Amino acid sequence: MDNIITLDKVSFAYESEDKNYEVLKDFSVSFERGTFNVVLGHNGSGKSTLAKLLNGLIKPVSGTVSVNGLSTLDDESDFIIKKAVGMVFQNPDNQLVSSVVEEDVAFGPENLGLSPEEIRRRVDNALKAVDMYDMRLNATHKLSGGQKQRVAIAGIIAMEPECIVLDEPTAMLDPKGRKEVIDTVLKLNKEKGITVILITHFMEEAEFADRVLVMSDGNIISDGAPCEIFSQVEKIKSAGLSVPQTTDLLFKLKTAGYNVDNNVISADVCASIISDLIDNSLKK
Amino acid sequence: MSYLTVNNLTHTYGEGTPSRKVAINDISFSLEKGDVLGVIGHTGSGKSTLVTHLNGLMKPTSGSIILDGKDIWEKPKEIKNIRSKVGLVFQYPEYQLFEETVYKDIAFGPENLGLVGTELDRSVRSAAALMKVQDELLDKSPFELSGGEKRRVAIAGVLAMNPDVVVFDEPTAGLDPIGRETIFSAIADYRKKNNATIIIVSHSMEDIAAVCNKVLVLNGGKVAYFGDTRTVFSNVSGLAEIGLGVPMITSLFEKIKAKHPDLDCSPLTVDEALSFLLSYLGKGGRADA
Secondary structure, eight states: OOEEEEEEEEEEEEEOSSOEEEEEEEEEEEEETTOEEEEEEOTTSSHHHHHHHHTTSSOOSEEEEEETTEETTOGGGHHHHHHHEEEEOSOGGGTOOSSBHHHHHHHHHHHTTOOHHHHHHHHHHHHHHTTOGGGTTSBGGGSOHHHHHHHHHHHHHTTOOSEEEEESTTTTSOHHHHHHHHHHHHHHHHHHOOEEEEEESOGGGGTTOSEEEEEETTEEEEEEOHHHHHTOHHHHHHTTOOOOHHHHHHHHHHHTTBOOOOOOOOHHHHHHHHHHHHHHHHHO | OOSEEEEEEEEEETTTSTTOEEEEEEEEEEEOTTOEEEEEOOTTSSHHHHHHHHTTSSOOSEEEEEETTEETTSSGGGHHHHHHHEEEEOSSGGGGOOSSSHHHHHHHHHHHTTOOHHHHHHHHHHHHHHTTOOGGGTTSOGGGSOHHHHHHHHHHHHHTTOOSEEEEESTTTTOOHHHHHHHHHHHHHHHHHHTOEEEEEOSOHHHHHHHOSEEEEEETTEEEEEEEHHHHHTOHHHHHHTTOOOOHHHHHHHHHHHHOTTOOOOOSSHHHHHHHHHHHHTTTTBTTO
């Protein structure tokens, strides 16, 4: 398997005045190139720590994180790693640096020392990829939350990374903004083959993932394809996460003894499962 | 008689300038004591402008707000008194913590209302207990707390003033499911204890359906729908037209009803849907049937 990022027996602790908080211990996981990965976990499960370890924003206390075979502990690789793995954070207002959309997106490539033509090309492509090209001359502070988050993503795309890590990018957005961001990330994965690692509370966002990981107290408690994970309703609830209402209803019907698949999220699929159930009961 | 009435409320920003904008336009609704109102609408639909009028932070361009039988702007110099009756919890209230200790932060509001001594201490401790802020946290700096704890401290600071009406703007934004549950159950406890009127602005139709008995839908600064929760969420296509949804479970049943039009159920929660299906299906379709 071609892995872009590998964590090998990684431990990490935050130090405070009186004690150390060990967040991750002997944590190992790999992410395959070109895949769409979703990491689910409650507050304090260690998922943001994981995100920051992935491109060397923080370094492991023991164990190694390697990106394309280069360790994040090696200072000389630092720049190459940060170029390969881009990060998008939760709060859109904290990530924009310029007052005009296209200038904000150009900030990264300008710092790579590229030619003006190359910067222009990358900025235009990045803005088209997130569907913000028509708003390239707008003021950043007047955008909606979802639009700001897409500009932040464009800023990362303009660096032409191989992988994007998004740490709860939709937590502060309304439902419309949430959909815009998730659709954009999906498109980048499918059309440009960029590896995506999306960290979130919302199981709904895992519907189209290749792989879903569930974290609790610094450990991976589930790892598999979405349909395998979604059927583990009790395990997910015990990890402090919520389950979409469709999945929850199917799970409760199954528990009551009905013969239904409960590994779905989509309302359309769920509706047809329940319609079939009604048809069958009418026949009897 | 209704406890809080909003009559034909209109607010225009930048009147007489080129950037003049009517933010809310002719809004009317009324609430009883003990009501829990959910306010929904897009970004820019006027939700925040509406709620900042309710405790007199903004003055209506026209229209009035009647609280407990009195127009809140009847004596403009006494508008401060309204702030002790109507508490407002802004979005991300944890950004507004500023005191040295959690205790002092919660005490700031009631102290400014003139509470002292044991009365002040009692209001701080009871608000802290209600928001599940443990005693050992009270002497800590608010900045040492986790995000969820900070949020609860900030809300306790408003509840310590014992308001009759409490407005929450997106109280659970950014929290995980357990954090959301803690906040909603604390709000419910406060309402029950004080027979308070609660107003919650939220983007989550599922949360609104689970906790509110009335819903106000704003669109372009006007009231699109107002009424009890079930009635408002029965306007599935009307809500979809203005780009808002209904709870996932309600829309699921709309899809099922497209194939089975005789199904008489529009559930607002998963448990409602489940108990309907269990009685409708009987034993049919069960693995052991």
